[in-house]
Amino acid sequence: MDGLTFVYSLLFYIVINIFFIGLLLKFWKYVSTPAPLKIPQTPAPKTATGVGVRMFQEVVFFKSLFRGNRLIWLGGYIMHLGLLFVFMKHLRFFFPGTPAFVDTLVDIDLYTGFIFLSALIFLFILRLAIDRTFYVSVFNDYLLLGLLIAIATTGLLARFWDYSGTRAMIPDIKAFVGGLFTFNPGPVPSNKPFMVHFILVMMLLAYFPFSKLVHSIGIFFSPTRNQIDNTRKKRWGPWTVKNPRRSKPKEPVAVQPSFAVKEEPSDS
Amino acid sequence: MAEETAEKTPIEIVTESEHNKNFHGPELTGEIDTPAVEDGLIIKGVTDDVKPYPASESMQAELGFPETLVDNWEDVAVQRLGELLERYKSLQVYLDICVRCGTCTDKCQFYLGSNDPNNMPVARAELLRQVYKRYFTTEGKVFGKLAGARKLDLKLLGDWYAYFHQCSQCRRCSVFCPYGIDTAEISMAAREIMDSIGLGQKYVNSILGKLHEVGNNLGMNPKALKATLESTEEDLEEETGQKIRLPLDVEGAEVLLVTPSADFFAEPHVESLLGYAKVFHQAGISWTLSSTASEAGNFGMFIGSYTQMQKAASRIRRAIEELKPRRLIVGECGHAWRIAYSFWNTLIGPFDMLDPQYPAPQHICEYTLDLVGRGAIKLDKSANDEFTVTFHDSCNVARGAAMGDEPGGQFEIPRALIRASCNKYVEMDKDTIKEKTFCCGGGGGLLTDEIMQIRVQGAMPRMQALHTVMEEDGVNFMALICAICKAQFTKILPKYDVPMSVAGGVHQLVGRAIELGAKA
Ligand code: HEM
Ligand code: SF4
Ligand code: SF4
Ligand code: SF4
Numbered sequence: 003m004d005g006l007t008f009v010y011s012l013l014f015y016i017v018i019n020i021f022f023i024g025l026l027l028k029f030w031k032y033v034s035t036p037a038p039l040k041i042p043q044t045p046a047p048k049t050a051t052g053v054g055v056r057m058f059q060e061v062v063f064f065k066s067l068f069r070g071n072r073l074i075w076l077g078g079y080i081m082h083l084g085l086l087f088v089f090m091k092h093l094r095f096f097f098p099g100t101p102a103f104v105d106t107l108v109d110i111d112l113y114t115g116f117i118f119l120s121a122l123i124f125l126f127i128l129r130l131a132i133d134r135t136f137y138v139s140v141f142n143d144y145l146l147l148g149l150l151i152a153i154a155t156t157g158l159l160a161r162f163w164d165y166s167g168t169r170a171m172i173p174d175i176k177a178f179v180g181g182l183f184t185f186n187p188g189p190v191p192s193n194k195p196f197m198v199h200f201i202l203v204m205m206l207l208a209y210f211p212f213s214k215l216v217h218s219i220g221i222f223f224s225p226t227r228n229q230i231d232n233t234r235k236k237r238w239g240p241w242t243v244k245n246p247r248r249s250k251p252k253e254p255v256a257v258q259p260s261f262a263v264k265e266e267p268s269d270s
Numbered sequence: 271m272a273e274e275t276a277e278k279t280p281i282e283i284v285t286e287s288e289h290n291k292n293f294h295g296p297e298l299t300g301e302i303d304t305p306a307v308e309d310g311l312i313i314k315g316v317t318d319d320v321k322p323y324p325a326s327e328s329m330q331a332e333l334g335f336p337e338t339l340v341d342n343w344e345d346v347a348v349q350r351l352g353e354l355l356e357r358y359k360s361l362q363v364y365l366d367i368c369v370r371c372g373t374c375t376d377k378c379q380f381y382l383g384s385n386d387p388n389n390m391p392v393a394r395a396e397l398l399r400q401v402y403k404r405y406f407t408t409e410g411k412v413f414g415k416l417a418g419a420r421k422l423d424l425k426l427l428g429d430w431y432a433y434f435h436q437c438s439q440c441r442r443c444s445v446f447c448p449y450g451i452d453t454a455e456i457s458m459a460a461r462e463i464m465d466s467i468g469l470g471q472k473y474v475n476s477i478l479g480k481l482h483e484v485g486n487n488l489g490m491n492p493k494a495l496k497a498t499l500e501s502t503e504e505d506l507e508e509e510t511g512q513k514i515r516l517p518l519d520v521e522g523a524e525v526l527l528v529t530p531s532a533d534f535f536a537e538p539h540v541e542s543l544l545g546y547a548k549v550f551h552q553a554g555i556s557w558t559l560s561s562t563a564s565e566a567g568n569f570g571m572f573i574g575s576y577t578q579m580q581k582a583a584s585r586i587r588r589a590i591e592e593l594k595p596r597r598l599i600v601g602e603c604g605h606a607w608r609i610a611y612s613f614w615n616t617l618i619g620p621f622d623m624l625d626p627q628y629p630a631p632q633h634i635c636e637y638t639l640d641l642v643g644r645g646a647i648k649l650d651k652s653a654n655d656e657f658t659v660t661f662h663d664s665c666n667v668a669r670g671a672a673m674g675d676e677p678g679g680q681f682e683i684p685r686a687l688i689r690a691s692c693n694k695y696v697e698m699d700k701d702t703i704k705e706k707t708f709c710c711g712g713g714g715g716l717l718t719d720e721i722m723q724i725r726v727q728g729a730m731p732r733m734q735a736l737h738t739v740m741e742e743d744g745v746n747f748m749a750l751i752c753a754i755c756k757a758q759f760t761k762i763l764p765k766y767d768v769p770m771s772v773a774g775g776v777h778q779l780v781g782r783a784i785e786l787g788a789k790a
Contacts, residue, residue, distance in 0.1 A: 028366075037359040038576060040612050043444050043452065043669055045677035045705060052677075060448065070373040070446030078371065078448075128372075133306055135372030138392045140418035142409070143370050212409045217449060220367035225360045226441075226450035231672055234629045239616045 007178070007190050010200065014182050017204045024211025025219065032223040040238045046231035053230050060227060073132075077125040084118025087111060088157075094172065095179040115161070119154040122147060146213060153202045159195035171196070281339040284428045284469060287321035293723040295730065295766040298737035302702075302730070304376040305385040316386040320724045321432045322716075325470030332479040333578060336468030343467040344422050348405045350466045351398075351459070355406065360455040365402045367449055368392060374443040374451070379708045380436050383727030388433045391443035391453040397429055398460050427469070434460040435471060436724050438714035439572065440665035445705050454714070458574025461715075465573055473718035474569045481582050485564050486531035492519075492561035498534050499559070506544060512786055514551045516543070520558035521593050525550065527559055527634070528566045528586055528610075529601025530753035538774045539756050542602050545777025548784045549638050552647045557599075563589035566606035567753065571613075572715035579609065580617045587618040596625040599632050602775055604664035604752030605713060607633060611671035635751065636673050638780060639687045649783040654692035657747040659779065660739050661688055661697075662732065662759075663707035664752035678704075684776055688749050691776075691783040696743040702735040712758025722761075729762045736768070749776045 003011075047053045059065040064082075068075045091108055094100040126147045129135050160171065175196065177188030190197065210216075222228065278286070327337035340346055355362050374391040376382065381389035388394060400420035403410030410419030420426060439454035464470065480489040490498070499516040506514045517523065527550075533543040550557045563586040570579030590598065598621065600610045610631045615621065621630040629636070641647045661684060673679040681704045689695050702708050711728030739745040750756050750773060759773035 032359065032363055035356060035359040035362045038357065039616060041360060041452065041455070041670070042612075043441060043450055043705075044672050044680065046672070048675070048677060060450075064448055066446055066450065067371070067373055067448040070377070070448075071371075074371050074373055132372055132375075134304075134375035134387070134390060135370070137387050138370050138372060138375065138390060138396065140370070141416040142413060142418070145416070209409075212407065212412075214367060214369045217367040217369055220363045221449045223359060223363050224367075224450045225363075226444050226452050231677065233612050233615050234631075237615045237620050 003187070004189060007187060010178075010190050011182060011187050013201075013204055017208045021207040021210055025216070028211055028216050029219055032220065037225045037229070038239060040229055040231075040233045041225050042229040042231045043226040044231055046229065048231055050230060053228060057222065057228060061221060073128060074125075074135075077121055077128055080117060081121035081125060084114050084121055087114040088118050088154075095175050096183060098180060098184075115154065115158050119151065119158065122151045122154060126151065142213070146209075146215070149202060149206055149209075153199060153206060156195045156199035156202060160193050160199055279339075280343075280424055281324060281469065283424055284339070284431050285321055285324045286319070286428070287432075287720070288319040289720045289722075290320075291719050291722045293726050293765070295726045295733065295762070298733055298766055298768075300734055300738040300741065302382060302734050304382065314387060317384045317436060317724055317727070318386070318388070318429060318432050320436065320721050321428075322435050322718055322721050323472040325472045325475040329472065329475045329479055330465075330468060330470050332482070333465070333470070333475055335465045335470055335475075339468045343427075343469075346467045347422055347427075347463050348401070350463045351402065352406065354459050354462065355402075358455065358459065360452060361459050364395070364449075364451045364456060365399050368395065368399065368451055369448075370396075371448065374447050374453070377443050377446050378437075378453075379440075379442070379711060379731045380438070380724060380728045383711070383730035384436070384724060386436075388429065389436055391447075391451075394433050394437055395451070395453050395456045397426065397433060398456055401426070427464075430460055430464060431469060434464070435716065435721065436728075438665070438709045438711065438716050438728065440709035440713060441669040442665065442706070442708065445669065457714075458571070460574075461572070462574035465575070471573075471715060474572050474715040478569045478573070478578060478582065481565055481567075481569070481585075485562055485585060487565050487567050487569070488531045488534075490531060490534065490564065492564075495534065495561055495564055502534075502540065502543070506547065510548075510786055512551070514544075514547050514786075516547050517556075517558045519561055519593065520556070523556045523558035523593065523595050525555055525557035525597045525599050526563075526590060526593055526595035527557055527599050527601060528563050528589070528606075528631075529559070529634075530567045530603040530606060531565045532753040532757060533601055534564075536753075536757065538760065538778060539602075539753055541778035541781060542775030543777075545775065545779075545781030545784075546601060546634055548781050548786060549634075549641065549647060549777070552784055552786060553641050558593060558595065560589035560593055562592060566600050566603045566610065568606060568609050569715060571605060571609055579613065583609065583614060583617045586614070590621070590623065594623070597628050597632065598624055598630050599634055599637055601634050602751040602753065602756075602777060604666035604754060605670075606753075607664075607751075608666040608670035611673075633673050633683075635684045635687050635776060636679075638777070639683055639690070642687070642690050648785040649691050649780065650785050651691060651693045651783060653783045654747075654779055655694075657692055657779070658694040658696060658743060658745045659688055659692050659747045659749055660695070660736070660745045661685055661703075661749045661776075662710065662736075662755060663703055663705075664750065664755050665707055665709045665713065667751060668705055668707045681705075684749070684751055688776060688779060691779040696739050696745050698735040698739050702731060708732045708735070710752075710755040710758045711762065713752075713754050717754055717757055722765075725758065726762055726765045729758070729766075733762070733766045733768070736772075737766075740768070740772075746772060747774055747779075748772050749774060749779060751776050 094104045174191040181187035330337045378391050401422045404419035409417045434457045437457040441454050444452040477487045532539040568582045570582045624630045667680050673683045708731040711725045760770050
């Protein structure tokens with residue numbers, strides 16, 4: 003294994019651990035934090051199935067966003083669709099054989115990468131152009147969009163510039179990336195845009211669990227959207243904290259008693 | 271500075287404010303414009319000095335909060351935030367996942383009315399999120415200011431005190447947010463943190479104290495309550511010629527009615543009380559009010575305190591145990607209905623001792639409409655012919671609670687009841703009703719005169735929509751189902767040169783239309 007491959011591989015294993023462990027910890031935090039009161043944003047579904055439908059509409063169509071702002075919806079929706087397609091196309095690098103549907107996808111689709119990139123640029127411009135969004139944006143919002151733009155650009159360059167749009171790179175990349183998953187990576191492909199692309203993706207994955215990108219799991223835990231509106235029929239709580247993550251008071255400071263933690267089974 | 275200034279204490283700095291009780295609303299055009307930078311309208315900090323009076327030491331002590339700003343307030347605040355993060359999934363998730371997409375920015379009536387960008391829901395939430403980032407997240411520790419992390423200093427605390435008291439916790443922003451981020455949850459948490467460091471708000475905390483001590487927000491003791499009800503009974507008899515009762519503390523009555531105490535004497539609230547009394551009278555149902563639970567309102571929610579809210583609500587449980595009614599009905603009140611509908615069962619339930627045939631609690635509109643549907647009472651619509659009526663959806667009812675069995679019953683049931691009581695009903699602009707309703711501008715503990723400016727400004731969108739239907743359809747009555755809405759509008763309408771009499775209750779209409787004596 004040459005030095006570069008070693009460095010790239012090491013980076014990959016570190017980052018992939020940060021990514022998964024970080025996300026798992028977030029996930030666990032969201033699962034274990036109680037929601038002591040029912041706060042669905044009404045009108046809300048009265049059944050679990052209804053909540054499923056509501057959540058589906060939010061995740062698959064960004065329904066509320068659509069009602070709130072069409073421009074942001076357009077940019078955001080296309081960007082995420084693009085992301086989804088691009089991600090699926092990447093599957094061919096991860097596995098030894100390529101799943102048939104991915105092949106078909108790659109065949110019928112040449113442009114999702116460009117659409118993804120355009121949508122990102124559109125979102126970047128919106129952030130600057132809508133005065134209110136500009137007011138609330140912080141540097142990291144631009145940083146993240148910039149990072150994604152850079153990832154998309156280098157990815158497209160790797161594919162269409164260096165390899166002239168052919169599929170010549172696939173075996174090289176498969177040997178390296180696919181190899182990473184079987185702990186037997188081939189040499190890092192000498193394609194310059196790819197080398198940058200890879201590093202940028204590692205940066206994204208390492209930042210992911212600590213950034214606002216956790217909206218991808220958080221959306222499922224939003225109490226205003228995932229709760230059933232049935233308080234008169236079924237008692238909610240009294241809440242039992244099963245996994246209290248207690249932080250020790252640093253100073254002997256006087257604080258108010260918080261809500262009573264009763265060790266009773268929830269939902270009588 | 272020219273004149274001599276004594277050194278200010280931290281709490282004086284934080285709560286220093288400008289009070290403009292005579293603030294007048296802008297001229298009504300019917301348009302709800304979004305302030306924009308190009309117009310030079312977005313002005314940073316334009317209402318940062320509109321702040322309520324702080325609670326006095328005795329008010330704070332009564333609720334078990336530190337009497338005044340504690341010396342180590344920064345540490346205590348951060349610790350309290352940490353505790354709240356472990357207790358509320360909403361807070362933890364919402365502080366993490368906002369992408370600052372900007373969708374909510376033009377949805378808040380206080381931003382639309384005041385032009386202050388910190389009243390954009392996400393900007394309001396950022397005031398707390400900045401602190402969360404700085405003290406609780408890796409991102410904030412690594413990136414600092416670049417990620418929007420910020421130290422909690424006196425300046426920021428002052429902004430908290432201003433802007434978290436310019437949010438009526440109406441949840442309008444949450445309707446449009448892709449993740450349902452509820453800024454109300456965030457401002458509740460911020461207020462709870464402020465209380466826990468000794469920085470309370472006078473209006474809310476003094477009223478909560480009265481509620482705990484006497485049993486209602488007005489501090490009316492049982493004797494005074496009895497006297498008021500008796501004299502109202504006399505007026506009723508004079509008006510209708512019938513012996514319509516307003517019973518108090520009757521054991522074993524069929525229905526216990528819990529209603530906001532403003533209904534006992536404030537105008538136009540009392541008109542609705544007369545309406546309820548006529549409905550019960552005509553339906554021939556025994557009912558009672560309770561002096562233990564002479565208040566449906568519960569300001570514990572406004573300060574985000576589960577403990578305070580539970581303590582206040584426990585009076586209702588006590589009243590049920592004392593009076594042993596079979597049904598529990600709640601009068602016209604927005605936030606009270608949210609707490610009753612969504613929280614009571616958790617806080618003071620289960621309601622095993624009530625008759626399981628009926629929902630517990632039940633809203634007075636649900637109850638009356640059911641009687642109308644069954645023909646148990648008759649309404650004469652022509653009694654309200656002098657009115658062309660519109661309906662203001664109270665945000666706490668619209669977005670925090672429900673009525674009936676179907677989603678959206680909270681919109682249809684009051685409307686059906688109004689339609690049954692009058693001939694002329696007009697809907698306001700569709701973007702200002704139902705779940706998109708604008709707050710009246712006085713909810714969430716803002717109903718206090720020293721912040722009149724923000725109350726007037728927050729009412730702007732609703733006033734514009736009302737103006738349109740007044741001009742185009744001749745509307746002269748806006749029906750309400752919230753005690754705070756009623757109090758707010760009677761104050762605010764004149765500030766927009768609209769007559770006070772336009773605001774009234776839904777049961778005011780019912781009370782006028784009901785045919786007394788004509789048993790079905
Ligand atoms: C369950 C999966 C996901 C859902 C439902 C979801 C939904 C959303 C929604 C509704 C928005 C707001 C609209 C907008 O600003 O564009 C948004 C923003 C964003 N999402 Fe996602 N997302 C998901 C996964 C992801 C993933 C995996 C990424 C990873 C790169 C991502 C990156 C972003 C970015 C960067 C923004 C902010 C766009 C901006 O700055 O304007 N999302 N997401
Ligand atoms: S709509 Fe939601 S995600 Fe977007 S800025 Fe507002 S709170 Fe944040
Ligand atoms: S809850 Fe209502 S008042 Fe508060 S920020 Fe959201 S829209 Fe504005
Ligand atoms: S006063 Fe009425 S409109 Fe305003 S917050 Fe309360 S329920 Fe909403």
